[in-house]
Amino acid sequence: MPRRTIYHAVTERLEILDEHGNIDPELDPHLTAEQLLALYRTMVRMRLFDQKGLNLQRQGRMGTWGSLQGQEASQAGMALAMEPQDWLTPSFREHGLMEAIGVPMRQIYAFWRGDGRGAIYPPHVNCLPQAVPVGTQFLHATGIGLALKKRGERAAVVGCGGDGATSEGDFHEAMNFAGVFQTNTVFFIQNNQWAISLPFNRQTASETIAQKAHAYGIPGIQVDGNDALAVYVASREALERARSGGGPTLIECLTYRLRDHTTADDHTRYRSADEVAEWQKRDPIDRMFAFLAGSGVWNDEREAALRTAINQEVEAEVEKFEQMSPPPPSDIFDYFYEVMPWNLKEQREQLLTEVARC
Amino acid sequence: MPRRTIYHAVTERLEILDEHGNIDPELDPHLTAEQLLALYRTMVRMRLFDQKGLNLQRQGRMGTWGSLQGQEASQAGMALAMEPQDWLTPSFREHGLMEAIGVPMRQIYAFWRGDGRGAIYPPHVNCLPQAVPVGTQFLHATGIGLALKKRGERAAVVGCGGDGATSEGDFHEAMNFAGVFQTNTVFFIQNNQWAISLPFNRQTASETIAQKAHAYGIPGIQVDGNDALAVYVASREALERARSGGGPTLIECLTYRLRDHTTADDHTRYRSADEVAEWQKRDPIDRMFAFLAGSGVWNDEREAALRTAINQEVEAEVEKFEQMSPPPPSDIFDYFYEVMPWNLKEQREQLLTEVARC
Amino acid sequence: MLRTEPITGNDRRVAPAEVPKTTRMTLVQAVTRALYEEMERDPTVLVLGQDVGKDGGVFRATEGLYEAFGAERVIDTPLAESGITGTAIGLAVAGFRPVAEIQFMGFVYLALNQFFCHAARLRNRSRGRYNVPMVLRMPYGGGIRPPEHHSESYEALFVATPGIKVVIPSTPYDAKGMLASAIRDNDPVLFLEPKRIYRAFREEVPVEPYTIPLGKANVVRVGKDVTLISYGAMMRPTLEAADAVARDGVSAEVVDLRTLAPVDVETLTASVAKTGRAVVVHEAPKTGGFGGEVTALLNERVLMHLEAPVQRVGGFDVAFPPALLEDYYLPHRARVVEAIRRTLSY
Amino acid sequence: MLRTEPITGNDRRVAPAEVPKTTRMTLVQAVTRALYEEMERDPTVLVLGQDVGKDGGVFRATEGLYEAFGAERVIDTPLAESGITGTAIGLAVAGFRPVAEIQFMGFVYLALNQFFCHAARLRNRSRGRYNVPMVLRMPYGGGIRPPEHHSESYEALFVATPGIKVVIPSTPYDAKGMLASAIRDNDPVLFLEPKRIYRAFREEVPVEPYTIPLGKANVVRVGKDVTLISYGAMMRPTLEAADAVARDGVSAEVVDLRTLAPVDVETLTASVAKTGRAVVVHEAPKTGGFGGEVTALLNERVLMHLEAPVQRVGGFDVAFPPALLEDYYLPHRARVVEAIRRTLSY
Ligand SMILES: Cc1ncc(C[n+]2csc(CCOP(=O)(O)OP(=O)(O)O)c2C)c(N)n1
Ligand SMILES: Cc1ncc(C[n+]2csc(CCOP(=O)(O)OP(=O)(O)O)c2C)c(N)n1
Ligand SMILES: [Mg+2]
Numbered sequence A, B: 001m002p003r004r005t006i007y008h009a010v011t012e013r014l015e016i017l018d019e020h021g022n023i024d025p026e027l028d029p030h031l032t033a034e035q036l037l038a039l040y041r042t043m044v045r046m047r048l049f050d051q052k053g054l055n056l057q058r059q060g061r062m063g064t065w066g067s068l069q070g071q072e073a074s075q076a077g078m079a080l081a082m083e084p085q086d087w088l089t090p091s092f093r094e095h096g097l098m099e100a101i102g103v104p105m106r107q108i109y110a111f112w113r114g115d116g117r118g119a120i121y122p123p124h125v126n127c128l129p130q131a132v133p134v135g136t137q138f139l140h141a142t143g144i145g146l147a148l149k150k151r152g153e154r155a156a157v158v159g160c161g162g163d164g165a166t167s168e169g170d171f172h173e174a175m176n177f178a179g180v181f182q183t184n185t186v187f188f189i190q191n192n193q194w195a196i197s198l199p200f201n202r203q204t205a206s207e208t209i210a211q212k213a214h215a216y217g218i219p220g221i222q223v224d225g226n227d228a229l230a231v232y233v234a235s236r237e238a239l240e241r242a243r244s245g246g247g248p249t250l251i252e253c254l255t256y257r258l259r260d261h262t263t264a265d266d267h268t269r270y271r272s273a274d275e276v277a278e279w280q281k282r283d284p285i286d287r288m289f290a291f292l293a294g295s296g297v298w299n300d301e302r303e304a305a306l307r308t309a310i311n312q313e314v315e316a317e318v319e320k321f322e323q324m325s326p327p328p329p330s331d332i333f334d335y336f337y338e339v340m341p342w343n344l345k346e347q348r349e350q351l352l353t354e355v356a357r358c
Numbered sequence C, D: 001m002l003r004t005e006p007i008t009g010n011d012r013r014v015a016p017a018e019v020p021k022t023t024r025m026t027l028v029q030a031v032t033r034a035l036y037e038e039m040e041r042d043p044t045v046l047v048l049g050q051d052v053g054k055d056g057g058v059f060r061a062t063e064g065l066y067e068a069f070g071a072e073r074v075i076d077t078p079l080a081e082s083g084i085t086g087t088a089i090g091l092a093v094a095g096f097r098p099v100a101e102i103q104f105m106g107f108v109y110l111a112l113n114q115f116f117c118h119a120a121r122l123r124n125r126s127r128g129r130y131n132v133p134m135v136l137r138m139p140y141g142g143g144i145r146p147p148e149h150h151s152e153s154y155e156a157l158f159v160a161t162p163g164i165k166v167v168i169p170s171t172p173y174d175a176k177g178m179l180a181s182a183i184r185d186n187d188p189v190l191f192l193e194p195k196r197i198y199r200a201f202r203e204e205v206p207v208e209p210y211t212i213p214l215g216k217a218n219v220v221r222v223g224k225d226v227t228l229i230s231y232g233a234m235m236r237p238t239l240e241a242a243d244a245v246a247r248d249g250v251s252a253e254v255v256d257l258r259t260l261a262p263v264d265v266e267t268l269t270a271s272v273a274k275t276g277r278a279v280v281v282h283e284a285p286k287t288g289g290f291g292g293e294v295t296a297l298l299n300e301r302v303l304m305h306l307e308a309p310v311q312r313v314g315g316f317d318v319a320f321p322p323a324l325l326e327d328y329y330l331p332h333r334a335r336v337v338e339a340i341r342r343t344l345s346y
């Protein structure tokens, strides 16, 4: 070999639960039944809460809605691995993960209806508001991870994004800074194989997203994103490394978006029904159900009870959501600066006068 | 091994001439004596032309000057591999490469003195003006490479940048687009190990730049950037691939900037004399001299004659450079739009009146 | 409220000289049609951007182009705005005429460095050897109740940057003719499409290609008491305000700027010199918005004719608010009417 | 020509109330001193950027900080402006007060998306829960004959963007006091340093920390015939012009804006209401520049007092030219004098 190899590394993939719900005994993380059920409940809650969002939108009671269906294992697996002191910088499709770590559903519904108050989260939840400009929030995860590291906190930050988000320059800069400063950051990519109409193989020529970690000298791993156990194990490992000052990790969850990009989209324009059907067979919830049923801790009856209970919870949240008073017009101005400058004061006055007149 | 390997990342390094000028016979590209001497002459011309720029700057006859000394093998190796139909998108430190493919020295001197006319290149040279915003020109190389590919031209474009430039988001986006569209582009990184005061190991946590190619699914290679033969071989291979529609390549030349970043810099503030001395021993010109002298095609006498001839050439260029009339004030306006809008016409008139009055 | 009634009547003063066969189309259809015709005319015209191919664009502005011209000329790109713009610059330098789409103007900041530092400057930097005949087109403005970053109007930044033409049509007819001009222009053009009225109304548009020169405003209504100056989606509340004050006997002249850079200073000053009063309307925040530039031009050139301060009606100096509050933010008829009253009662 | 003579005399009308021990320093030294003092006062203050560490910054504005505070607080970053800004936002959200340096304003476009979409909006987006107490500081403007992209003045873009304070000092005294205020401010501040006068002159500056409130202009010379309005490096030709016309008996009032957003509209209007004439001077291109906003504010608020059009003296509407032509581009005393004459003879 005349050319000398100077870099040699591999990218690995982790799968624990197969498509039929069979577990790899060697890799079994040995979660307690309680943990397993919590994981499952979280996934089902995501599905039903999300479906309600779609229904509300269809009924004209909601703005746009970007469904996460198909990605429940990814979001629930990460949620289970996170600890209360950890931070989250979500993109626009992480409402499942956000809800799982403590953001009330009604807030998320409100956000998507176009109510700024939807971004009010409970004080104990360290979560930035959803970021709409794709990929730009990764840098906040780098900065927060650097802050945590500087203060020596045993905490990590999870920076979320999709396959499309990895094409933005900010993803690159965030990964590179995180590598150089060894920040307490986990880059969590849900590769659902589509960025609106662009399939993954036109998004990048690299075979995986996980291998992009080689460009930054940090660990990267691909997991089966429809396998909640695999996601949990990889997330726990990466979070633990980050919390203990071991630096950043890139996690790629290979999963699939089962629905339209958002309610403004029509996915039949660009992808085949066959492809969707193929992935429907790999539904992350079905898989977990099969596993739990196989382990004897779950059955159809319990499932029915769970769904009833969650639907009640969702309906209760919807009720609160729909009872929210409209935001006052002054909200446009009131949170913009610590001290309101003269021009905003004048304009606020002008608007309130106008509103009073009508 | 419970986790399945899904990607093997291997990055290679190419060296042909060792530090003492000994050639690896297996890798010898078997250049003709004429080619070898042309390569050597080009390197020496770069050195003397560059040194003259530094001298002119010291004498106040020049603006800023960014020396390329130490990087002659990288730039000459690539220049030899380029063909007339190929394109170049240079950064600010490629004046050696530019001169080697046909840009007159006087133009480059003029550019650095702050004369817009310095960016006038001979019509047969496909070269964009030097780009100052670091890393942003890579995207032009992607676009030009895409244009060449669309037209089915047997031509490639060389996109240049330094180690620092690889940190910019535009580098990432350019590499990614080039990978997806399989453009006729060669990304040519001179890793001179410093970006002003930032050493390479603080620029990125990846061990090499070449391995960043794994993030884009394209070939990447590191070459000894002080070995003109290695650079030539890697460049020829990459250019050939690009010209024939085989897609982009990332080449990292591992080299060293022997001088200050620019004449506005003082490199002793941030790096040790020892380090510089160490690299001075690996001077690319000395190495090539040793090789040529060892092959019997070169000696001190010929060297002296060559230097005299080149110095004369440089002086002749300097003379033409210094005889350039000052650019007319109207130049500020005259090249900005195809059709000058009313505001520029008014302002041009205003300036010319003002100038006439003084 | 999102007003979707069509503007009644054709307010254009000057009808196209010879009107060939026409067909009724919306503004977004006119955009698509211009792209189609220019791609047909000139094989170097390319379209690139996110979802512009099979999907036909998130607003369907490129619908049918992929089917007509194929993936080589209608290029779905990875998700990167600087990448789209910089690649388009390379294509343009090397002989193509790329029309790059940014999905929403709220994401254009990511493209600014390429557009401002390179597209706008390469001709000058190379002393005329290289030029960048590209169009950067995108929907802008509010009114459709989307999430954050989908309603922005950043035109002032482009007007402040030399080397770029800034075009904002307000009608299907103008959209088609001006996009054709923008594509044929040998310098970079920013082409902003008022998404709020993409489908708000239809008008008769010639089916054959035609161009409308850039840099020429359109006096869409002749009047004598006050000049209303606007562009894009704000033409609708502006015209509604003109109607409203007409009922009180106020004769408003209405100027649709259409091109912001270079702005048609002659039409502007001629109108205000005649009426003595001016109101400029845009939806971008008032402070730092294009209204300041218009005011300054009028101040410099026709101050002696001004009988009252130029009134600026703009958005508020905050980020475009979430959907539930956007009606409070966007300038509407009543605000324009109030500004007209202010200038008349000065 | 690059003028390096100091402005003679101290034109500041109001001296700091109690002047403690002072020392003579240049503007760039005042910047360094403010950074040093604030880092000493508050352990959450961090400095980050390219070459800000060992090298002390390409203009030596961070000289000595690395030695004093170490690599944990004076952070050399990789070469990426969006990365610097976005990382600073994350640091700020999580409890630090980052002062991020962009090496030259010509490279700030790369940072705009982070600064405009996130730094400026996070407080509002989170309804006050998160704020971004960061400073983005950088040298701006012409006069030092560097290569392209090293002389730019893009302040108008920031003024057009809600959520950001824009500060441009013109003296060492102001630089120190306003940078301290900027760092202590709980919202993002753009701090622009006129590199042309980084070392042009020294003045007495208190050695103790002090602050100068943001949003307050400074009337540096009282007059009655015309108000000259400027900021940053353009204060020098403006003051020179005031001197020049004084010899002809014209009494010019000179306002140093110091903060462009929020601009001190009271001081501005009070001065122009008094003098009836105004000239605004900046080096950014005239079209779309901050002069338009100033003109519009004066037009709206004191039109009845205006005896002549507000005169804008700006750079030309082109990219900042290469070094050999920059003297033709930059506004200088004679151009300001001419504008004063124009307004007086109107
Ligand atoms: C900077 C930016 N560009 C474009 C968009 C419009 N847009 C919203 S989501 C999206 C696709 C995102 O794809 P991906 O990152 O894979 O996430 P997914 O939607 O699949 O969850 C696009 C193009 C945006 N929000 N931000
Ligand atoms: C976008 C941008 N940021 C900062 C600079 C200032 N700058 C000029 S050269 C340079 C370092 C470049 O380093 P590298 O890419 O390694 O190239 P080298 O100078 O070593 O050839 C910097 C920071 C710039 N020109 N452009
Ligand atoms: Mg996706």
Ligand SMILES: [Mg+2]
Residues within 6 Å of the ligand: B162, B163, B164, B190, B191, B192, B193, B194, B195, B196
């Ligand atoms: Mg370097």
